[in-house]
Amino acid sequence: MFDSLKLSELPKIHCGILRKPSSTRPTIWIVEENGVRAVVKDYSTSKFLFRNSVGRFLVWRESKACRKMKNLKGIPSLYRVIDGLALVLEEIPGRNLEELEDRMEIPQAFFDALKDLVAGFHKRGLAHCDLKRAPNTLLGNDGLPYIIDWSASISEKEFGLFPLNLIYRRFLSDDYVAIIKMKLRHTPGAVTQKEREFYRYRSGPEKMLRGIRDRLRHILQKIV
Ligand SMILES: Nc1ncnc2c1ncn2[C@@H]1O[C@H](COP(=O)(O)OP(=O)(O)OP(=O)(O)O)[C@@H](O)[C@H]1O
Ligand SMILES: [Mg+2]
Numbered sequence: 053m054f055d056s057l058k059l060s061e062l063p064k065i066h067c068g069i070l071r072k073p074s075s076t077r078p079t080i081w082i083v084e085e086n087g088v089r090a091v092v093k094d095y096s097t098s099k100f101l102f103r104n105s106v107g108r109f110l111v112w113r114e115s116k117a118c119r120k121m122k123n124l125k126g127i128p129s130l131y132r133v134i135d136g137l138a139l140v141l142e143e144i145p146g147r148n149l150e151e152l153e154d155r156m157e158i159p160q161a162f163f164d165a166l167k168d169l170v171a172g173f174h175k176r177g178l179a180h181c182d183l184k185r186a187p188n189t190l191l192g193n194d195g196l197p198y199i200i201d202w203s204a205s206i207s208e209k210e211f212g213l214f215p216l217n218l219i220y221r222r223f224l225s226d227d228y229v230a231i232i233k234m235k236l237r238h239t240p241g242a243v244t245q246k247e248r249e250f251y252r253y254r255s256g257p258e259k260m261l262r263g264i265r266d267r268l269r270h271i272l273q274k275i276v
Contacts, residue, residue, distance in 0.1 A: 053131045054085055054140045059096045066092075073097040075273050078107070082143065090131055094138040106272075108136050110203040115139060117202035120176050126169040126198050144200070146192035149234060150185075158191065158238045163231060166197040170227050173199075177208035179223035183230035184262075186237075229254050 068082035070091065081092040093114075095107030111133060118130035118141070128142040152158075166189070173180065182188055182204040190198040211220035232251045235243050243251075 053088065054083070054090055055132070057083065057085075057092075057132075057134060057140065059094065059134055059138055062092065062094060075099060076102060076106070076269060078138070083140075089143040091128070091141045091143045092134075092138050093141065094134075096135070096137040102272075103137060111136060111139055113205065114201070114203045117178055117205045117207075120178055120207070121173055121202075124169075124172055124176065126165075126196065127173065128198065128200060141200075144190050144192055144198045146190045146194075146198065148187040148200075149189045149191060149238075150187040152191065152238070154237055156238060158234075159195070160239070160242050162191065162195065162197055163235055163239070163242070166231055166234075167228070169197055169199060170231065174224055174227070178202075178205050179208075179220060180205050180227050180230075181223050183227050184233055186234070189234065226254075 062079075062081050062083070065083065066081040067084050067089075070080035070082060071077070073079040073094075075098065077098075078093045078095045079097045081094060083090050083092055093111075095103045095111060097103075098107050115130060115133050118127070118139070121127040122129070128144055131140040131142065133139055170180075170183075180188075180199060180202065182201060183199070185201075188199065188201040190200060192198050206220060206223060208220055211217055229251060232243060232247045235247070236251065
């Protein structure tokens with residue numbers, strides 16, 4: 053599917069732009085072929101240095117994770133990778149959690165399904181590592197959760213040896229902490245006391261790491 057798609061043709065043949073590119077972020081195009089829509093996450097529009105280093109690396113990381121999760125319900129299928137610079141992914145009709153209002157209630161069933169989904173990819177030996185970013189979880193039009201953006205994910209195999217195995221375990225539980233964060237934002241009444249305490253205990257060091265990451269991104273934006 054989408055076998056003949058060329059990056060150079062995207063500006064002409066796309067049927068929507070979900071997000072315009074920035075110096076460190078890919079263009080997100082929508083394309084359609086034989087009635088099937090796909091999302092193209094395209095780093096070819098970034099500057100030379102960035103697309104050929106970070107861009108290629110992130111596409112490789114995300115494609116590797118997607119292949120591991122083939123046929124896992126809740127994870128968009130990867131149709132193909134183009135020139136090592138873009139991913140063509142199944143389009144999930146719905147909205148990402150960032151687009152929802154803070155107080156828009158989400159049913160408990162959504163969070164239960166999300167927990168099962170997280171357990172599903174953990175079973176395949178993957179930790180997502182960036183679930184706390186609300187745009188990476190989608191509320192599908194079918195009411196079910198979908199998880200996207202696997203560029204920061206890590207695999208159990210790569211992190212098998214001590215002390216990396218401890219880091220891997222930490223990221224596994226961070227994926228669950230992210231669900232508590234979503235619940236706190238949308239359906240705080242459903243958060244149990246135990247979940248609240250676990251969240252408070254964990255969010256301090258996490259905030260520090262995110263601060264470092266955001267500063268690095270800022271510096272990268274200036275130099276590439
Ligand atoms: N398969 C998909 N189906 C529907 N929408 C998608 C899909 N993939 C991405 N999107 C939309 O595009 C947005 C950005 O996608 P993604 O998070 O993969 O890119 P990113 O460059 O890693 O973004 P960020 O750095 O902001 O996390 C998502 O928040 C979502 O709204
Ligand atoms: Mg994202």
